[in-house]
Amino acid sequence: MKPKESRRNIIYYFKVWRQVVRGGLKRSYLYKTDVLVRVLRTILVLGIQIFFLSILFGDKELYVGWSKSEAYLVVGIWNLLNYLGWSLFSTNLLYLESKVLDGKFDYILLKPLSSSWYASFSDFFINNFITALSGLTLIFYYIIAEFGNISLINILVGLVAIFISLLIWYSIYLFFASFTISNPRNGVLSIAKELLGLTKYPIDVFGDNLKAIFYTVLPIAFLTTIPANIIRGEIGYGYLVISLGIGLFILLLAKLVWRWNVKKYSSASS
Numbered sequence: 001m002k003p004k005e006s007r008r009n010i011i012y013y014f015k016v017w018r019q020v021v022r023g024g025l026k027r028s029y030l031y032k033t034d035v036l037v038r039v040l041r042t043i044l045v046l047g048i049q050i051f052f053l054s055i056l057f058g059d060k061e062l063y064v065g066w067s068k069s070e071a072y073l074v075v076g077i078w079n080l081l082n083y084l085g086w087s088l089f090s091t092n093l094l095y096l097e098s099k100v101l102d103g104k105f106d107y108i109l110l111k112p113l114s115s116s117w118y119a120s121f122s123d124f125f126i127n128n129f130i131t132a133l134s135g136l137t138l139i140f141y142y143i144i145a146e147f148g149n150i151s152l153i154n155i156l157v158g159l160v161a162i163f164i165s166l167l168i169w170y171s172i173y174l175f176f177a178s179f180t181i182s183n184p185r186n187g188v189l190s191i192a193k194e195l196l197g198l199t200k201y202p203i204d205v206f207g208d209n210l211k212a213i214f215y216t217v218l219p220i221a222f223l224t225t226i227p228a229n230i231i232r233g234e235i236g237y238g239y240l241v242i243s244l245g246i247g248l249f250i251l252l253l254a255k256l257v258w259r260w261n262v263k264k265y266s267s268a269s270s
Contacts, residue, residue, distance in 0.1 A: 016113065017121055024124030038127040042134045049075050049138075064204040069145045070232060071202065076138025077162055077224045078200045081169050083132035089120040089170055091128065093177040093189065100184045105265070116174060116258045142231075150233055157240060158231030164243045165223045169196065171250035178257045182264035199223040219246050 053075070057068050066074075096119055099105045111118050143155060176192040195218070198206075203214050203221040214221040222243045229235045 013113070013117065020121060021124045024126050038130045042131045045079070045131060046134045046137060049079075049134075064202060066202050066204065069142050070228065072138045073142035073231065074202050074224050074228045075200060076135045076142065077165070077227055078135070079138065080132050080135025080162065081166055081223060082196070083128050083135065084166065085169050085173065087125045087128035087132060090173055091125050092120055092122055093173055096177055097180045097184045097189075100181055100265070105181065109262070109265075115262060116178075116255060119177075120170070120174060150231060154231050154233045157237055158227050161227035161230050161240055161243055164240070164247050165227055167247040168219075168223055168243070168250060171247060171254045172196065175250065175254035175257055178254060178261045181258070181261040182266075195220060196223070199225070202228070222246055 050072075053068060053071050057063055057071070061067060063071065096105070099108065099119075105119075108115050108118050108122075143150070172195065173189075173192050176189050179186055179188045198214075199220050203211050203225040206214065211221070222239075226235070226239050226243060230237070230239060
């Protein structure tokens with residue numbers, strides 16, 4: 001694809017998504033009470049997570065090599081990825097099954113857009129976006145609490161690593177959601193939710209054997225633990241390149257699996 005054509009495509013997709021976001025914001029304006037409930041839920045989520053970590057640490061200063069504030073950092077990154085994912089693409093991919101069953105997926109295939117992109121980003125959910133602020137709260141708490149012990153460059157590189165983690169998060173969701181197209185009601189998407197749920201706390205809690213697996217075969221350590229370790233200054237910036245490579249590989253794999261399942265798709269209306 002030529003550079004000019006690629007640039008036009010990017011601008012076109014950006015304009016489409018901007019309209020999607022506007023639609024989501026208009027809908028949230030009509031349901032102001034839901035937004036208020038989501039704010040209260042965000043406070044509740046934070047309270048429960050802080051309470052659980054307090055019980056986990058007890059009187060100990062460190063748990064598997066992590067301090068309480070560092071554990072807050074990992075949970076904060078998880079909250080940001082999880083709820084930002086639900087606001088941008090996770091909810092849309094969860095609804096993919098119903099669209100396949102009632103034949104609405106046919107309209108997705110007719111759109112002048114990538115079917116995987118449109119199925120992922122066809123709606124924006126501001127309520128989940130609000131809950132993602134709980135993640136930013138915990139991340140900023142760690143930065144403020146440890147500001148004298150961490151460098152600004154580590155913080156900036158760590159934030160880039162979090163954006164790459166969102167790419168990996170999306171790619172994993174897209175990979176498992178793809179199987180819904182050719183075989184709805186298979187429950188495969190729940191595997192993605194369970195797998196990503198393991199990253200809520202530092203990977204070190206699973207012991208050396210599982211830790212090795214989560215860094216290699218199932219590289220979910222690159223979702224929360226690696227960005228947190230970069231911010232902490234515990235690992236080098238080379239992990240950023242590795243994370244990007246993993247993200248692009250899984251995205252490519254997810255795209256290939258999506259196309260394979262689209263070929264096997266049978267319209268509900270046919």
